[in-house]
Amino acid sequence: MKGPSGLEEAQRPSSDIHVFASNCTLHGLGHVFRPGGLTLRRGLWASAMLLSLAAFLYQVEERVRYYGEFHHETVLDERESDRLTFPAVTLCNINPLRRSRLTPNDLHWAGPALLGLDPAEHTAFLRTLGRPPAPPGFMPSPTFDMAQLYARAGHSLEDMLLDCHYRGEPCGPENFTVTFTRMGQCYTFNSGAGGAQLLTTSKGGAGNGLDILLDVQQEEYLPVWKPTDDTPFEVGIRVQIHSQEEPPVIDQLGFGAAPGYQTFVSCQKQQLSFLPPPWGDCSSASVDPDFEEPSDLLGAPSPSSNPSPPYSLMGCRMACEARFVARKCGCRMMHMPGKDVGSGAQDPETCACPNPCAITRYAKELSMVRLPSRAAARYLARKFNRSEAYIAENVLALDIFFEALNYETVDQKKAYEMSELLGDIGGQMGLFIGASLLTVLEILDFLCEVFQDRVLGYFWNRRRSQRHSSTNLLQEGLAGRGTRVPHLSLGHRPPTSPCAVTKTLSASHRTC
Numbered sequence: 001m002k003g004p005s006g007l008e009e010a011q012r013p014s015s016d017i018h019v020f021a022s023n024c025t026l027h028g029l030g031h032v033f034r035p036g037g038l039t040l041r042r043g044l045w046a047s048a049m050l051l052s053l054a055a056f057l058y059q060v061e062e063r064v065r066y067y068g069e070f071h072h073e074t075v076l077d078e079r080e081s082d083r084l085t086f087p088a089v090t091l092c093n094i095n096p097l098r099r100s101r102l103t104p105n106d107l108h109w110a111g112p113a114l115l116g117l118d119p120a121e122h123t124a125f126l127r128t129l130g131r132p133p134a135p136p137g138f139m140p141s142p143t144f145d146m147a148q149l150y151a152r153a154g155h156s157l158e159d160m161l162l163d164c165h166y167r168g169e170p171c172g173p174e175n176f177t178v179t180f181t182r183m184g185q186c187y188t189f190n191s192g193a194g195g196a197q198l199l200t201t202s203k204g205g206a207g208n209g210l211d212i213l214l215d216v217q218q219e220e221y222l223p224v225w226k227p228t229d230d231t232p233f234e235v236g237i238r239v240q241i242h243s244q245e246e247p248p249v250i251d252q253l254g255f256g257a258a259p260g261y262q263t264f265v266s267c268q269k270q271q272l273s274f275l276p277p278p279w280g281d282c283s284s285a286s287v288d289p290d291f292e293e294p295s296d297l298l299g300a301p302s303p304s305s306n307p308s309p310p311y312s313l314m315g316c317r318m319a320c321e322a323r324f325v326a327r328k329c330g331c332r333m334m335h336m337p338g339k340d341v342g343s344g345a346q347d348p349e350t351c352a353c354p355n356p357c358a359i360t361r362y363a364k365e366l367s368m369v370r371l372p373s374r375a376a377a378r379y380l381a382r383k384f385n386r387s388e389a390y391i392a393e394n395v396l397a398l399d400i401f402f403e404a405l406n407y408e409t410v411d412q413k414k415a416y417e418m419s420e421l422l423g424d425i426g427g428q429m430g431l432f433i434g435a436s437l438l439t440v441l442e443i444l445d446f447l448c449e450v451f452q453d454r455v456l457g458y459f460w461n462r463r464r465s466q467r468h469s470s471t472n473l474l475q476e477g478l479a480g481r482g483t484r485v486p487h488l489s490l491g492h493r494p495p496t497s498p499c500a501v502t503k504t505l506s507a508s509h510r511t512c
Contacts, residue, residue: 020446027434028052049433056432063424070278071415080406084269086166086199087362089189089210089400090240090248091176093155094232094256096184098220101153102126104134109144116226128223147180154185155217162384162395163213167201171210182251183238192244201402206264209401215384216259218394235259236396241267243360246312253314261368262397269407272359279414282357284311311356320351363408371397 021033031045096114097106104122111117117125123133157173164171176187189210190199201208218235238254248254257263274282372380372395377388380395429435 016450024442024446025435025439026443052432056428059428059432060425063421063428067416067418067421072275072279072412073415075409075411075413077409077411078406079409082405083200083202084402084405084407086190086201086209086402087241087267087269088191088244088248090179090181090186090242090250090254091189091214092181092183092186092238092250092254093160093216094183094234094236094238095155095216095221096150096232097153097222098155098217099129099222100220102129102131102222104138105140105144106149106153108140110146110149114230115222116231121225125223125225128225150180150185151178155220157187160214160217161212162215163211165211166199167203167208179248181248186248186250188248190244198244202405204402204404206399206401209267209399211397211399213395213397216394216396218259237398239265239398241265241362241364241400243362245310245360247315247318249314249318255364255366257396257398258368259394259396260371260392262371262399264367264369265398265400266365266367266403267400268363268403270361270363270410271407272361272410273412274355274357274359275412275414276357280412281354283354284357313353313356313359316353317351320353324351365403371395 017033018035021029024030028045028049032042032049034042104126107115107117107122107125108119111119111122111125115125126133157176161173164175166175171189173187176189177191177193179186179188179191192198214237216236221235224231224233234256236256236258238250239257240248240250240254242248242253274280276282276284372388372391377391380386380391381388384391384395386394426436
């Protein structure tokens with residue numbers, strides 16, 4: 001039969017949970033753990049608590065799973081600006097080489113690739129160009145540079161550019177940068193190359209951008225000898241409007257401007273931003289960071305090339321193509337990074353180019369009018385010392401401007417933030433079980449108190465009992481030898497229960 005102290009210790013766990021339940025802010029817990037036996041009311045409250053807890057955990061699992069799917073949404077907005085940076089404008093003559101500049105040595109090296117000529121057809125082709133055939137005993141040069149061929153035989157901007165104005169101020173060839181593309185030697189206005197300051201505009205509408213007058217030099221066009229994949233049948237120029245960070249891919253993204261017309265190009269700036277993984281698939285890594293050049297074949301890179309250009313979709317594709325060609329052929333095409341020339345095709349399976357995290361694009365609207373009018377034909381012919389027929393067949397005007405000083409932003413945003421997840425969990429917690437973050441802390445505090453009383457108190461009392469036993473043995477041994485032991489207040493004490501070491505929850509009436 002247990003004494004009063006044993007009975008108190010047996011009832012203690014029940015009293016602890018009763019005190020905790022009656023003072024805890026968790027709704028319904030006090031109705032479940034109340035003094036007395038099991039009743040129908042306590043059973044109903046327990047069932048309601050379990051059902052609410054199950055519903056709460058289900059909602060939390062669904063919200064956490066939705067957050068783990070990393071959804072995103074797209075937000076479109078239009079913003080105003082008092083000044084916009086003018087885009088880069090790249091121009092290419094559709095005809096890559098001038099017929100008057102080709103030599104037998106050019107045909108020997110570049111004829112098969114560019115014109116589809118067989119060696120036996122060189123003499124007939126030169127005759128068609130009005131050029132003398134190769135002299136007897138002709139020996140081609142031991143080396144050949146395609147970039148030098150395009151620089152020498154391509155259309156010169158000094159010859160094509162008849163007039164140039166930017167926002168009413170005169171400009172010239174010095175405002176353009178030479179750029180090599182698949183179409184040969186091209187020219188870029190406002191490229192920002194070499195750290196040049198980018199041009200801006202504070203007005204929209206025609207006349208507040210780039211106005212140029214070009215001569216396409218149709219008499220220099222090469223004859224169509226054999227139709228190939230790259231044989232041009234058109235006349236005019238190709239134009240691409242792009243940001244300064246993006247390399248021109250004018251053969252794919254450029255639009256045409258025909259002689260005999262004035263082409264108006266109304267632009268609107270668009271800024272697109274995408275999210276990186278896991279919400280999206282954009283990338284901001286530098287272009288082709290792991291590319292290794294075969295230095296013995298390609299030589300040193302071009303001094304003007306940027307060692308780590310900003311990431312762009314077209315730049316990534318060009319780097320992938322350059323890597324593929326260099327590994328297959330040990331050389332590169334002239335428009336690729338580097339300076340040597342090669343031939344090859346892009347292998348789409350070797351490259352995966354995600355969207356950059358930030359893109360600047362320019363939406364365009366084109367309109368055209370005839371050029372020149374009858375009233376202006378004689379004036380233009382006299383001004384440029386050409387015939388009226390030549391003006392009508394070779395001269396074109398291009399007017400590029402901003403429609404207005406506003407721009408569109410297209411932003412990817414996280415559809416579900418961490419703060420929203422915590423807010424949803426807190427709302428479900430309050431709705432189903434009437435708890436909050438402080439309630440969780442109350443439960444943890446109660447568990448810590450129980451651990452301290454039950455576990456730590458047990459080991460503490462066991463250690464005191466061992467110390468007490470060793471002291472008694474020492475006293476008995478000294479007494480047997482007749483040695484007087486001073487009083488150390490270590491006499492026999494009754495065992496101390498865990499409740500005596502630390503205050504009980506029921507005695508201290510501590511709340512959770």
